[in-house]
Amino acid sequence: MSLHDEVKKRRTFAIISHPDAGKTTLTEKLLLFGNLIRSAGTVKGKKSGKFATSDWMEIEKQRGISVTSSVMNFPYKDYQVNILDTPGHEDFSEDTYRTLTAVDSVVMIIDATKGIEAQTKKLFKVCRMRGIPIFTFINKMDRAGREPLELLEEIEQVLDIETYPMNWPAGMGKQFLGNFDRHGRQFIQFNGNEEETHIPYETLNSEAHAELRSQSSYQLAKDELELLDEAGDTYSMEAVMAGEQTPVFFGSALAPFGVQTFFDTFISMAPAPVPRKSTAGPIQPEEEEFSGFIFKIQANMNPAHRDRVAFLRICSGKFERGMSVKLARANKVIKLSQTQQFVASSRDTVEEAYAGDIIGIYDPNIYRIGDTLIAGKKQFDYDELPQFPPELYKKVTAKNVMKGKQFNKGIEQLVQEGAIQLFKGYRNDANIIGAVGELQYEVFQHRMKNEYNTEVMLESIGERIPRWLKEDQLDPSIFDERSMLVRDRKGNYVALFKNDFALNWFHDKYPKVELIDLFETN
Numbered sequence: 001m002s003l004h005d006e007v008k009k010r011r012t013f014a015i016i017s018h019p020d021a022g023k024t025t026l027t028e029k030l031l032l033f034g035n036l037i038r039s040a041g042t043v044k045g046k047k048s049g050k051f052a053t054s055d056w057m058e059i060e061k062q063r064g065i066s067v068t069s070s071v072m073n074f075p076y077k078d079y080q081v082n083i084l085d086t087p088g089h090e091d092f093s094e095d096t097y098r099t100l101t102a103v104d105s106v107v108m109i110i111d112a113t114k115g116i117e118a119q120t121k122k123l124f125k126v127c128r129m130r131g132i133p134i135f136t137f138i139n140k141m142d143r144a145g146r147e148p149l150e151l152l153e154e155i156e157q158v159l160d161i162e163t164y165p166m167n168w169p170a171g172m173g174k175q176f177l178g179n180f181d182r183h184g185r186q187f188i189q190f191n192g193n194e195e196e197t198h199i200p201y202e203t204l205n206s207e208a209h210a211e212l213r214s215q216s217s218y219q220l221a222k223d224e225l226e227l228l229d230e231a232g233d234t235y236s237m238e239a240v241m242a243g244e245q246t247p248v249f250f251g252s253a254l255a256p257f258g259v260q261t262f263f264d265t266f267i268s269m270a271p272a273p274v275p276r277k278s279t280a281g282p283i284q285p286e287e288e289e290f291s292g293f294i295f296k297i298q299a300n301m302n303p304a305h306r307d308r309v310a311f312l313r314i315c316s317g318k319f320e321r322g323m324s325v326k327l328a329r330a331n332k333v334i335k336l337s338q339t340q341q342f343v344a345s346s347r348d349t350v351e352e353a354y355a356g357d358i359i360g361i362y363d364p365n366i367y368r369i370g371d372t373l374i375a376g377k378k379q380f381d382y383d384e385l386p387q388f389p390p391e392l393y394k395k396v397t398a399k400n401v402m403k404g405k406q407f408n409k410g411i412e413q414l415v416q417e418g419a420i421q422l423f424k425g426y427r428n429d430a431n432i433i434g435a436v437g438e439l440q441y442e443v444f445q446h447r448m449k450n451e452y453n454t455e456v457m458l459e460s461i462g463e464r465i466p467r468w469l470k471e472d473q474l475d476p477s478i479f480d481e482r483s484m485l486v487r488d489r490k491g492n493y494v495a496l497f498k499n500d501f502a503l504n505w506f507h508d509k510y511p512k513v514e515l516i517d518l519f520e521t522n
């Protein structure tokens with residue numbers, strides 16, 4: 001198969017959702033389609049610690065969770081699928097955001113009984129800022145939830161994205177009859193946990209389906225559908241690819257219902273790997289020469305060896321185990337012989353891979369997040385990964401003041417690696433650590449102790465809303481505890497607002513001070 005064909009069949013995506021919306025349940029169904037697992041409940045077991053334990057870092061063992069997102073890859077029909085996990089709950093970290101820089105599309109799961117929830121909103125913002133195409137799966141239609149029209153309206157208003165329902169549900173909960181499949185021009189009947197029935201539009205009016213047609217929720221859905229056909233947004237592939245319109249599917253991951261139709265449609269519509277920006281202009285995935293970038297580093301997976309795995313997104317060409325590549329930043333040539341592919345929990349050696357694939361490479365402590373690897377003569381760097389605004393802030397000091405040197409070295413390296421973000425207090429030069437999730441602090445503390453032999457003390461400054469400032473407008477006297485002034489690693493000034501109220505108050509009082517939200521500008 002040609003490189004072009006290999007690239008065209010790749011689908012690399014992440015599933016984003018708020019905890020409990022059904023991400024595990026849906027992922028499990030997709031893994032079943034891919035024959036990666038044989039029965040449901042396998043992935044779920046991992047959560048409760050029933051899954052085979054690996055020799056991952058101690059903290060993972062203690063908590064029974066995977067600290068950083070994992071990757072699942074499998075062939076499905078004519079496609080090669082890469083699913084990147086985006087952990088939530090306490091595992092939420094900057095890695096969760098960074099994972100989204102390595103995908104070509106995203107599936108957003110929304111719980112029909114709850115609508116848009118906090119974590120979905122956060123992850124959505126990253127997709128929006130990067131223009132990633134988003135496909136929506138509204139889950140739990142087998143339970144009495146919110147009205148479908150109301151849910152669409154909420155998506156449009158809260159997330160500011162056009163919606164295009166690919167199917168339309170008739171009833172919900174106990175009255176759930178099934179979906180009108182607009183794309184496949186059929187009615188898909190819900191039979192509880194039994195197999196779904198597919199009725200083509202042409203035969204819907206036959207005598208055999210008289211009973212279905214007589215149900216009020218069927219009629220109501222049909223009317224709504226007509227309304228949508230006439231007055232709803234028109235489907236635009238261009239808008240979907242630009243992340244401005246989201247195709248919406250209704251279903252139930254648990255039943256399962258509508259999952260296969262969703263997946264088949266999604267996989268055929270979702271983009272294959274697209275060109276990626278670099279200092280030498282856009283790099284086409286079909287370019288012969290291999291290139292990629294590192295978006296995540298997982299440290300100490302095996303404490304005995306202290307080795308690390310760097311997650312690499314291949315952006316062009318073909319990867320072959322043992323090939324030599326250049327690390328652009330350090331102008332170093334490295335032979336990639338220890339590689340891993342991630343299939344749920346098992347790790348297989350990967351011999352070859354193509355643009356779009358994600359592989360794990362052994363990291364003898366030389367890679368940094370955002371590093372570009374290239375084979376061949378070309379020289380370029382992929383665009384820097386964005387800095388994500390942290391939400392939690394803690395002041396950090398060494399327990400033992402004699403360990404200052406180790407302490408500084410540890411912080412410097414962990415910052416470079418992207419494990420945490422470092423800020424300096426404006427007035428007192430205090431070290432302030434910003435994180436997206438609480439877990440990052442645990443990992444930080446653990447690694448400072450184990451790798452740099454330094455115990456650290458953390459003092460919470462609480463949740464904060466960071467806004468970057470333009471230096472020439474700076475008058476330090478207008479900032480106080482509610483708008484704490486700090487500098488980021490590059491020396492830019494940042495105000496950490498205590499809450500929305502403090503932010504709005506400041507904005508009203510000093511309208512001329514430009515407050516920059518990184519989510520809006522990246």
Ligand code: G4P
Pocket residue numbers: 017018019020021022023024025026044139140141142143251252253254255
């Ligand atoms: P998450 O990974 O997004 O956190 O969600 P997960 O799949 O674990 O699902 C959260 C809960 O919602 C689970 O119930 C799951 O069974 C249920 N669920 C998922 N999809 C559907 C659906 O389509 N319909 C209904 N009715 N429920 C669904 P739980 O009671 O928390 O877990 P369990 O004890 O059933 O495993």
